[in-house]
Amino acid sequence: MNIFTLAFRNVRKSFRDYGIYFLTIMIGVALFYIFNSLESQSVMMDLTQDSRLALLGISQDMNMLSGFVAAILGFLIVYANAFLIRRRKKELGIYMLLGMKKGKISAVLLVETFLVGLVSLAIGILLGVFLSQGMALITAKLFSVSVSHFAFVFSADAARTSVLDFGVAFVVVVLFNVININRQKLLNLINAEKRTQQFHKIPMAVSILLFILSAIMLGVAYHIMLTNGFAGFFDESKRVMQLISVILGVVGTMLFFFSLSGFLLRLISKIKGVYFKGLNIFTLKQLSSKMHTAFLSQTFVCLMLFLSISGISVGNALSSALRDNPRETTASIGIAYMSFYIGMVFLLTCASVLAITQLSEASDNQARYKLLGKLGAPAKMLSKSLFTQILVYFLLPLVLAIAHSFVGIKVMCMLIDLLGDLNIFATSITAGGMLVLLYGGYFLVTYLNARKMIR
Amino acid sequence: MREILQVRDLEKIYGGRGSVTKALNGISFDVDKGEYVGVMGASGSGKTTLLNCISTIDNATSGSIHIENVDITTLRSGQLSDFRCRKLGFIFQDYNLLDTLTAFENIALALTIAKVSTRDVTRRVRVIAENLGIADILNKYPIQMSGGQRQRVASARAIVTNPALVLADEPTGALDSKSSQALLESFRAMVKELQSTILMVTHDPFSASYADRILFIRDGRLFTELIRGRDSRRVFFDKIMEVMTVLGGEAA
Structure with missing residues (x-):
């Protein structure tokens, strides 16, 4: 041939x-x-x-x-x-x-x-x-x-x-x-x-400690941003604070995903009514066994989503604020396009990174699903387990990214408020719509493809 | 004794137009409750196909298979998975434990799939583990266990749901002789103390000699049958060897 x-x-x-x-x-x-x-x-x-x-x-x-x-x-x-x-x-x-x-x-x-x-x-x-x-x-x-x-x-x-x-x-x-x-x-x-993979189990106490640490880091980062945030743009001396808050934010995000699996899983496995139901044991273990290695991509996706959400909404808001001023039309359109362009590309990037990791995950796990089928787990039960796993991977970074964006948008508003009136929440809805369409679409395609793989 | 399994005129034909292979050629037999039956035959004799048909993993071309008076050849796929998790237990050659789960979780999963009440799960797993001598490794992961321990965990998973029939496919295939012996002893205990019914496919005359009865299969048909009766295992083993010689050198 x-x-x-x-x-x-x-x-x-x-x-x-x-x-x-x-x-x-x-x-x-x-x-x-x-x-x-x-x-x-x-x-x-x-x-x-x-x-x-x-x-x-x-x-x-x-x-x-x-x-x-x-x-x-x-x-x-x-x-x-x-x-x-x-x-x-x-x-x-x-x-x-x-x-x-x-x-x-x-x-x-x-x-x-x-x-x-x-x-x-x-x-x-x-x-x-x-x-x-x-x-x-x-x-x-x-x-x-x-x-x-x-x-x-x-x-x-x-x-x-x-x-x-x-x-x-x-x-x-x-x-x-x-x-x-x-x-x-x-x-x-x-x-x-x-x-066969080796397990690196992190002791419960350590993951709780790391989780608390990550929450503190994120809290401090948010606080610095909200109190000092926009001053950093004008005031040299505050720029250091701003840098610290960004670093805390990134490291905190990373720790959050790193510790979450160990922490959350142990917590849920204590609730017997949930843990001993259907394929929940399997689903939870699947999630936790991968989270230790998946935390980097989760962090990456979360930060990209954050940039994308806050970029699109702030860009749109800024642009509509400028539009009222006829002399600023060009700047207004430029900002709107640029933020939309970059935002969409970031969104596309994280959606497809997630899709690819989840699909390769599903393909690696085909033998496990086949075994569960042999043991008598109906197709519906298998699909449900798969759905939950993929949903968690798509949802976790999104939830944290929305929290980040909330702070990010607020800080940017304080800055932009100097330029004119802002209606940030109206434009955030635009960003949200884009997000649902593209990110949700990728989630659906990923789930459907993965489901075909395990059948 | 009550019949658990009734196989009647079972045929399985692979391929179509031109090249047709009859993997099963009208085979019939019964298995009673509490019986430990071995199935032997050369590669290609049809014993794996037989096991797959009884497992409801493969569809027979014609004939019937009754398990506890239900003809499984007439069940639809939705009913099949339900039937599998309630009535059948599986033991595979390569254990097939989930490596992300501890021994306890592997066994518990069989119960949760069968939607056993969450309150009973822990107790039932512990009882079975006690019976099979694996109570002290329940918190270990498969990778931390020996082959023999893994296969005993797999056996516990197979019988924890109290299935009508346990299907074992070359269960000692990957074990050393000492672990094999220990496993086969626990199969006997499962039959004697827990009234399990076991159908075991094997190549190995030593493993087969632990059974109550052996079905020899050739070319998709029942070739002959050996019943242990009051024979010692030693004597039964010799009889098995004799039949294998008749069946042809590599009959194993």
Whole structure:
């Protein structure tokens, strides 16, 4: 069988595994395209010379931001790819066992990456082109101009930038795969599924202590922020305090997730009525056995969510405050777009990181679910356990992120209040809506995919 | 004695059009309550397929399997999982304990899946553990136990729900001879003291010699049957070896 047929078959066969990968690249590319095509969208509007210049400025800012965004999305693609490769270790081992050269295996993976990349890029750009028409109408409304000659705009520039930037990400993926394949030993690949994990149990007292410590750290961080917060922007001497509060916040968040599992689990396992019900023993142990290793990604997701929520709501609020002042229209639109762009990218990042870790988790645990099925646990019970596990992973960082955002938004309000009236809660609802749509959507896709895996 | 298991004219056909394999070719037998029955046969004789059909993990092509007078071949998948957790206990070659759970939790899980009242869980686990001599390792994780201990935890999990029938698939396959012997002794104790009924598939004549009766399977049919009666284990073992010789060299 030649490389192309093999690669083609693999993609078709593992379409489900590629699902999240497809989805993430698609949404990423679409966002990327929309914000890079702002300038081309202006052709259909009756803009004054000034407004046109302003829009040009905004779109240049967006293009600059796009470098940063491309780096984040590139990281995501590499991360998602690593998950796919891990899941296919056994299959790759069999290729090697059958005598396929490592070079040829890399070639197969290259073709697969290319295929998946091509399709998701194309669909992403297509999606971007359609959504950017809507975006043009919003832009026109923000500039309070009419759309006189609505036309279907395709920005070749934006498309080219998208293809180029994501192309680089795919090259990194291919390099990563080649290195990864060359480092693998056949035995490890064949035995990939047979690893048993060792337990590192943290004593109850220690996890309670750490949990209390994390609560204190977060409390102090919030307090410093709320009392000193905005002074730090103007007052050099208070900047140290602000830095301390940020560090306390980050470390406190990390400790919170690190200690929570041990603490919460022991607590629940004391309530026999809950613990001895259905698969609860299994579910709770699943959660706690992974939390010790998952706390880093939980921290990462929580902080990203925090930046995303507070970014979008503060950005929106600031922008609407500025909009009342005709001279500040450009700044207002620029801020709104920028915060939305970055916020969405952060949101996309944490949602897909969670999705990928949870899917790889579910795939690692297939044997356990199969055993539970043999022991007589009905499919519904298994799905419920899986649902609870994934929900906890999605919900925990969100809850803490909302608490963080509450403080963050409050501090930012104190700062912005100097500039004008603010209606932060109205705009927080916008952020909330986006969150529910994207984050909730990822949660659902993850759960449904994972459920198919364990059946 | 009351019949727990009735297998009648069981057939299992794999494949379709062109290449058809009859894994089970009209096999019939009964198992009574409190009986300890061994199933022997060469690789490919159909003994694993037989076990899978009785386990309700695989569907038979034709024939019937009655367990406590319920024909399991007519149950739908929702009823099957319910039936599995109430009426059947499983012991696998590779223990199949959940490595994230302690011995206690592994055993308790069988009860909680069967929706046993939460008040009874602890007591019932302790009683069974006491019976199988694993009371002192209940707080250990599988990785901290020996193979023999793991298999006894798995056995406790299989019988804690008081199933009608315990199905053991090569339970001593991964154990050294000393642990095997200890496990087989506890199987005898399960039958004698707890009135369990055990159907055990095995390759090993030594393990089989602990049973009350052996079914020999060849080409998907019952080849012959050996009943221990009043024989000592030693004598029964020799008889098993004789049948295996007749069955053909690698019959094991």
